[in-house]
Amino acid sequence: MPILEVKNIETVYYDRLYVLKGVSLEINxxxxxxxxxxxxxxxxxxxxxxxxxxxxxxxxxxxxxxxRSIARKEAEKISSMGLVLVPEDRGVFPELTVEENLKLSxxxxxxxxxxxLFPNLYQKLQEISNHLSxxxxxxxxxxxxxxxxxxxxxxxxxxxxxxxxxxxxLFKTLKRxxxxxKTTMLIVEQNARVSVEICHYGYVMENGKMVFEGKAxxxxxxxxxxxLYLGGSVKKTEKGWKLYKTRRRW
Amino acid sequence: xxxxxxxMKTDYLDDYRLIADLPALVFFALVTVVFISIPFLFSELWxxxxxxxxLYSIAVLGQNLLIGYTGLIxxxxxxxxxxxxxxxxxxxxxxxxxxxxxxxxxIASVFGVIVGFPSLRLKGPYLAIATLGxxxxxxxxLQNTPAISGGRMGLSVPSFGSKAEIFxxxxxxxxxxYIAGYKIVKSSIGKSFSAIRDSEVAxxxxxxxxxxxxxxxxxxxxxxxxxxxxxxxxxxxxxEPNMFFITESILMFSAIVIGGIGSVLGSILGSIFVIAVPQxxxxxxxxxxIIFGIVIVLVVMFEPLGLYGRWIKIKLYFxxxxxx
Ligand SMILES: Nc1ncnc2c1ncn2[C@@H]1O[C@H](COP(=O)(O)OP(=O)(O)OP(=O)(O)O)[C@@H](O)[C@H]1O
Ligand SMILES: [Mg+2]
Numbered sequence: 001m002p003i004l005e006v007k008n009i010e011t012v013y014y015d016r017l018y019v020l021k022g023v024s025l026e027i028n029x030x031x032x033x034x035x036x037x038x039x040x041x042x043x044x045x046x047x048x049x050x051x052x053x054x055x056x057x058x059x060x061x062x063x064x065x066x067x068r069s070i071a072r073k074e075a076e077k078i079s080s081m082g083l084v085l086v087p088e089d090r091g092v093f094p095e096l097t098v099e100e101n102l103k104l105s106x107x108x109x110x111x112x113x114x115x116x117l118f119p120n121l122y123q124k125l126q127e128i129s130n131h132l133s134x135x136x137x138x139x140x141x142x143x144x145x146x147x148x149x150x151x152x153x154x155x156x157x158x159x160x161x162x163x164x165x166x167x168x169x170l171f172k173t174l175k176r177x178x179x180x181x182k183t184t185m186l187i188v189e190q191n192a193r194v195s196v197e198i199c200h201y202g203y204v205m206e207n208g209k210m211v212f213e214g215k216a217x218x219x220x221x222x223x224x225x226x227x228l229y230l231g232g233s234v235k236k237t238e239k240g241w242k243l244y245k246t247r248r249r250w
Numbered sequence: 251x252x253x254x255x256x257x258m259k260t261d262y263l264d265d266y267r268l269i270a271d272l273p274a275l276v277f278f279a280l281v282t283v284v285f286i287s288i289p290f291l292f293s294e295l296w297x298x299x300x301x302x303x304x305l306y307s308i309a310v311l312g313q314n315l316l317i318g319y320t321g322l323i324x325x326x327x328x329x330x331x332x333x334x335x336x337x338x339x340x341x342x343x344x345x346x347x348x349x350x351x352x353x354x355x356x357i358a359s360v361f362g363v364i365v366g367f368p369s370l371r372l373k374g375p376y377l378a379i380a381t382l383g384x385x386x387x388x389x390x391x392l393q394n395t396p397a398i399s400g401g402r403m404g405l406s407v408p409s410f411g412s413k414a415e416i417f418x419x420x421x422x423x424x425x426x427x428y429i430a431g432y433k434i435v436k437s438s439i440g441k442s443f444s445a446i447r448d449s450e451v452a453x454x455x456x457x458x459x460x461x462x463x464x465x466x467x468x469x470x471x472x473x474x475x476x477x478x479x480x481x482x483x484x485x486x487x488x489x490e491p492n493m494f495f496i497t498e499s500i501l502m503f504s505a506i507v508i509g510g511i512g513s514v515l516g517s518i519l520g521s522i523f524v525i526a527v528p529q530x531x532x533x534x535x536x537x538x539x540i541i542f543g544i545v546i547v548l549v550v551m552f553e554p555l556g557l558y559g560r561w562i563k564i565k566l567y568f569x570x571x572x573x574x
């Protein structure tokens with residue numbers, strides 16, 4: 001049985017802005033799944049809808065987490081059930097130190113295992129987190145989330161604003177997190193190259209709908225994804241044009 | 251590359267210990283001795299100014315917890331001050347001095363929670379206007395209800411004792427509330443307040459109950475302000491609604507900004523500024539608002555952390571003195 005099941009949800013802003021138009025996905029215990037999609041596809045909206053951060057939304061459909069419906073529940077209840085989101089802007093508390101940030105999610109001196117995964121943070125424990133680099137802030141946000149030992153971790157564009165090198169390192173850490181701590185992860189990303197490498201299964205979202213889903217290998221082999229996200233053959237071959245036209249029709 | 255060494259705390263109690271080491275303890279003791287000898291060192295006039303500063307700083311600290319730490323900009327201060335003062339003036343006849351002071355705080359914090367409800371929906375300037383409305387309502391009710399405000403004659407408050415006795419009473423409350431303030435700020439509650447101020451979304455994803463915390467922040471801050479109102483009643487020995495006009499809210503807000511937003515020590519510095527400075531301009535009262543205005547503009551432009559930020563810089567300068 002999947003740990004999270006999102007069933008055909010619809011999220012609407014201000015009663016008229018349809019952003020999610022019937023989105024479904026599921027994720028099993030111990031998996032990494034990724035949702036790919038261009039700017040404005042509704043990825044962040046999806047992540048927020050699942051975590052209860054948009055009031056009274058999703059207005060249709062259901063979200064089942066560990067057998068219980070969490071649709072339209074309060075965010076902090078969902079978080080205490082073990083579904084933790086690392087938001088797109090990271091949400092590091094800039095005026096608190098790294099240690100205080102960690103403590104807010106229940107970190108204690110004994111939890112040294114966090115620093116095996118994020119060694120940088122150990123040296124900067126007393127630093128004001130506003131003074132950390134973007135990459136370190138992302139590490140802090142993720143460390144803070146995993147201290148709660150979440151049953152499901154949702155990451156909204158973890159690669160945002162990171163250099164390719166840092167992005168690679170970050171995704172390696174995420175992979176380790178999945179292998180060593182068996183953390184189940186749903187990653188919402190634009191960067192297909194790195195996320196396809198570590199995920200077991202993926203979805204492609206456009207304009208508020210899932211347009212493709214499949215195993216990691218299917219994603220890698222899929223011509224369309226190669227073309228659009230992996231920077232495959234950019235030449236305007238006949239095949240490419242056909243793909244472009246199919247895409248327009250979605 | 252120079253590797254920065256970090257002083258790792260060995261014990262979580264460190265965070266809660268107010269006085270971390272021996273030099274600080276000595277300093278703390280010296281300061282206490284100085285405070286206790288104030289009535290012997292200053293004239294009656296200055297003793298009374300210092301008493302005013304001390305009781306005022308309790309209210310400023312309370313509001314700083316709300317405005318500076320939780321980030322909820324509120325102008326309800328005048329209302330809470332009035333509720334505290336009038337509750338005290340009426341209950342002191344029945345309950346006596348010390349219990350009445352706490353009851354005043356309690357009643358004010360009940361109103362604080364009620365006023366806090368809009369904060370669950372409103373933010374920034376909208377919340378500021380809503381809470382300003384609260385102060386206006388309290389003022390109007392006082393002015394139009396002689397049963398509470400004592401009508402045209404005002405309401406007199408029984409005398410607590412000599413000027414020095416009132417000073418010691420206020421000093422004791424100051425110590426109590428400042429120590430409590432430090433503990434709150436250092437505790438997980440205080441950190442949750444700051445977390446809400448910095449990012450509500452992230453605070454929620456960490457499982458912090460925003461509703462509870464915001465209301466708690468209102469309750470604590472209005473408790474402080476209510477107690478300060480009661481002490482103010484003792485200090486003035488007389489109450490009339492005009493003492494709680496909405497300009498009081500603005501004055502207290504200035505104290506927070508000038509002293510340092512989100513700083514415990516800054517609350518004292520700001521109180522010293524807004525209460526003591528007018529004393530130097532008794533002959534030219536019109537100048538005071540202009541000076542406040544200019545100082546606020548200067549602070550916001552050059553020292554956003556207020557007098558407290560300046561103090562830290564001065565301290566760092568002396569700590570590094572031989573080298574800089
Ligand atoms: N709070 C909001 N109020 C109204 N409309 C919104 C809000 N948030 C997002 N939208 C709209 O919803 C659509 C999807 O936004 P969303 O942030 O979910 O996209 P995204 O896939 O995360 O994009 P990106 O990759 O740029 O982060 C956009 O058209 C946006 O304008
Ligand atoms: Mg997004």
